[in-house]
Amino acid sequence: MKEAESELEEYERSRDEVKLRLVCEKGWGAITQALMYAGGEDVTTHKDFDKLANKLKIQFEGIIEAYLAGDKLHSAGFYHGLLRFETVKDSLGLIKQAITGIRDKNGRMR
Numbered sequence: 001m002k003e004a005e006s007e008l009e010e011y012e013r014s015r016d017e018v019k020l021r022l023v024c025e026k027g028w029g030a031i032t033q034a035l036m037y038a039g040g041e042d043v044t045t046h047k048d049f050d051k052l053a054n055k056l057k058i059q060f061e062g063i064i065e066a067y068l069a070g071d072k073l074h075s076a077g078f079y080h081g082l083l084r085f086e087t088v089k090d091s092l093g094l095i096k097q098a099i100t101g102i103r104d105k106n107g108r109m110r
Helices: 002-014 017-039 046-056 063-079 085-106
Strands: none
Touching: 002 017, 002 085, 017 046, 017 063, 017 085, 046 063, 063 085
C-alpha cells in the first residue's frame, strides 16, 4: 500500500500516465495480499480472490468493496489505462480502509 501511495504522489507531480498505471497495479497487489493474509490461504486466480473476499465479508466490513476497487484498478486501470486520478485515489482509499480493518482485528500484517 505504501508503494501505491508513493507512486500516486509521483503521478501527481509528473502526470506521467505510466505512473498512474503502476499505482493501479500496486493497489491491486495490496488488496490481494491483504485478502490472503486475512483468509490464511494463498490464492492465484481472480475467481478465487472473489470467493475469498465473499468468505471474509462477514468478518471484515468493506472487504468486498475494497476487492472490487482493486479488481477495477487491475483491469481498467493497469491493463487498459482507463481510470482517472480521482477514481484511482478513491479506490486506494477503500483498499486502505480494508487493510486497516484487517490490521485492527489481526494485529500487524506481515
